Every structure is written in structure tokens, then in C-alpha cells.
Amino acid sequence: xxxxxxxxxxxxxxxxxxxxxxxxxxxxxxxxxxxxxxxxxxxxxxxxxxxxxxxxxxxxxxxxxxxxxxxxxxxxxxxxxxxxxxxxxxxxxxxxxxxxxxxxxxxxxxxxxxxxxxxxxxxxxxxxxxxxxxxxx
Amino acid sequence: xxxxxxxxxxxxxxxxxxxxxxxxxxxxxxxxxxxxxxxxxxxxxxxxxxxxxxxxxxxxxxxxxxxxxxxxxxxxxxxxxxxxxxxxxxxxxxxxxxxxxxxxxxxxxxxxxxxxxxxxxxxxxxxxxxxxxxxxx
Numbered sequence: 631x632x633x634x635x636x637x638x639x640x641x642x643x644x645x646x647x648x649x650x651x652x653x654x655x656x657x658x659x660x661x662x663x664x665x666x667x668x669x670x671x672x673x674x675x676x677x678x679x680x681x682x683x684x685x686x687x688x689x690x691x692x693x694x695x696x697x698x699x700x701x702x703x704x705x706x707x708x709x710x711x712x713x714x715x716x717x718x719x720x721x722x723x724x725x726x727x728x729x730x731x732x733x734x735x736x737x738x739x740x741x742x743x744x745x746x747x748x749x750x751x752x753x754x755x756x757x758x759x760x761x762x763x764x765x766x767x
Numbered sequence: 768x769x770x771x772x773x774x775x776x777x778x779x780x781x782x783x784x785x786x787x788x789x790x791x792x793x794x795x796x797x798x799x800x801x802x803x804x805x806x807x808x809x810x811x812x813x814x815x816x817x818x819x820x821x822x823x824x825x826x827x828x829x830x831x832x833x834x835x836x837x838x839x840x841x842x843x844x845x846x847x848x849x850x851x852x853x854x855x856x857x858x859x860x861x862x863x864x865x866x867x868x869x870x871x872x873x874x875x876x877x878x879x880x881x882x883x884x885x886x887x888x889x890x891x892x893x894x895x896x897x898x899x900x901x902x903x904x
Contacts, residue, residue: 633796636818640777640848644892653892656865658850659770680850681773707893708845711777713795713817728793755781755790756844 632724638714638744638762639677639684643697644706647689651676654685664742673697675741686712686741710748712760718745721761725749737763769861771850775881775899776814776821778847780837784826788813791822801879810834812878823849823878847885849897855882858898862886874900 644650654660663677663684672695676687688709690698700709715721718737726732733748740746740762749759781787791797800814800821809832813824825846827835837846852858855874863869870885877883877899886896 631793631796634818636820637774637777637822640774642892642894650892653890656768657862657867657886657891659768681771683773683850685774685848704841705893707888708848711822711845713820725794730794749794751844753790754794755779755787756842757779 631728632715632721632761634713634715634721634761636714637683638712638760639686640708641686641688641710641712641760642707643700643704643709644687644689645701647674647676647687650687650689651678654678654680654687660685666741667691668741671696677742710758710760712746712762715761715763718747718761718763722747725753725761730754768865769852769858769898771852771858771898773851774820775849775851775897776823777845778823778825778849778897779844780834780841780846781824781826781843782838784811784813784824787824787826788815791815791817791824797822803878804828805878808833814879847895847897849883849899852898852900855884855898855900859884862890862898867891 660678660680665676667674672691674689678685688697730753731750737745737747744762746762751758797815797817802813804811809828811826815822825834867890868887874882874884881899883899888895
């Protein structure tokens with residue numbers, strides 16, 4: 631068991647990043663917090679504030695990318711949920727001890743300077759689940 | 768455009784409610800806030816606190832129910848996101864004025880005493896989106 635501070639962000643897969651940012655601004659007064667393109671992951675991402683919460687929009691840079699394949703298979707929509715923890719390494723140890731199958735055995739650098747790791751959706755009733763910490767920066 | 772306070776909860780569809788509650792307690796120290804069975808919607812739901820956030824687990828009472836059909840089509844996983852607003856009626860007027868297609872034209876009674884309405888996923892890049900307020904209770 632790992633203690634979390636709660637949801638850090640909810641990740642949505644979208645086909646058109648600019649159009650999705652505009653939709654969230656128009657409907658829910660969302661404001662852009664960060665934007666980052668990561669060539670090696672084949673994705674471009676925008677972090678948005680919606681009220682006191684955060685959502686992350688993820689668009690593929692091409693079809694043969696993780697988000698591109700997700701869109702081809704399921705269409706745009708909810709992609710993952712991220713919980714904020716104090717220490718991703720410790721959270722991974724606790725989750726493994728609780729029997730959870732992990733995607734990442736060790737923390738890795740995520741978007742926007744975060745330290746992140748993913749838990750396998752099979753361990754969390756089909757929900758791709760991320761744990762994040764703000765890292766040392 | 769409607770101002771929201773942020774995410775009220777994230778809704779997950781699950782096949783076995785007790786097992787899912789136990790998983791979230793075991794992995795993420797989640798605690799049960801409410802539990803409610805609604806025969807006319809064919810669902811049983813549990814509201815969980817995870818750190819400072821809230822998730823809602825939804826299980827079907829039978830196969831021919833909205834959640835039962837969702838599970839048959841997509842499997843368990845992320846189902847909807849709900850934003851908290853001060854006034855659902857006003858939010859619906861603002862969302863309609865911003866061109867969003869609505870599932871509910873008027874607020875209706877939701878789970879756990881909330882006043883709720885759903886926006887069509889086609890209006891929000893594939894994300895089934897709910898607006899909720901704590902109602903008059």
C-alpha cells in the first residue's frame with residue numbers, strides 16, 4: 631500500500647492537440663500550464679489547469695506511436711490517471727509488495743520535469759495508473 | 768464557458784465492486800466514502816477517497832445495463848470525469864451557449880445526493896464529462 635496525496639492529473643488521448651486545448655478553454659475555462667514535445671515517445675503533451683485540478687492532453691506525433699496506436703484502437707478519450715506521491719521509488723516498492731504488476735520497475739523522467747512510473751492496468755481493474763512526484767528540481 | 772472548481776471525481780467501470788474497493792485500499796490506501804445501489808440505473812457505486820481526491824467505482828447489476836454494456840464493449844477502465852460547479856443549471860446554459868452537445872438538458876439527481884448532468888463525449892474529444900454540484904442538501 632502506498633499513500634498518495636491524491637490525483638496529480640488525468641491524462642486524455644486526443645488527435646488534435648490545439649483543437650483539444652481550445653475546447654477545454656472554451657467549455658471549462660482551462661488554462662495552459664506547460665507544453666512539451668517528446669520525440670522519443672512520439673507524443674506532444676499539454677498540461678492544463680481546470681479549476682484546482684490538472685488534466686494532461688496527449689497527442690501522437692505519428693500513427694506508429696503509443697498514443698497513435700491507442701487512438702487507432704479506442705479513439706480519443708481517457709488514457710490514464712496519475713497519483714502524486716512523495717517518493718516514486720518508495721511507492722514502487724510498496725506497490726510491488728502489495729502484489730501490483732508494474733510497467734516501470736524504476737522511476738523515470740516524465741513530462742514537465744516529473745519523476746514518474748506506471749502500474750500495469752491489469753493490476754488496477756483496467757486503469758492505466760501512474761505515480762508521479764515533483765522530482766528533485 | 769463554465770467555471771469549475773476542478774475535478775469532483777473520476778469514474779471507473781468495474782466488474783466486481785468489492786474486489787475493486789479492496790484493490791484501491793490495498794494499493795493506494797483508499798477509504799470508502801459512500802456506497803449506493805440504484806436499481807433503476809442498473810448500477811452499484813462506491814465513492815472512495817484517495818488522498819485529497821475522489822474516485823467513483825461503478826459496477827453493473829446485470830449485463831443489459833449501461834455499465835454492463837460498457838464492460839462488454841470496452842472492458843473495465845476509465846468511464847467518466849466529473850467537474851464540480853456551483854450551479855449545474857447555469858453550467859448547462861453556458862456549455863450549450865459554447866456549442867457543447869449535452870446528454871442531459873436539465874440537472875438530475877445523481878449518486879450520493881449530488882445534482883448532476885452529462886455532456887456528450889463527442890463534445891469533449893471522446894471523454895464522457897459530468898458536471899456536478901452538491902445540490903441543496
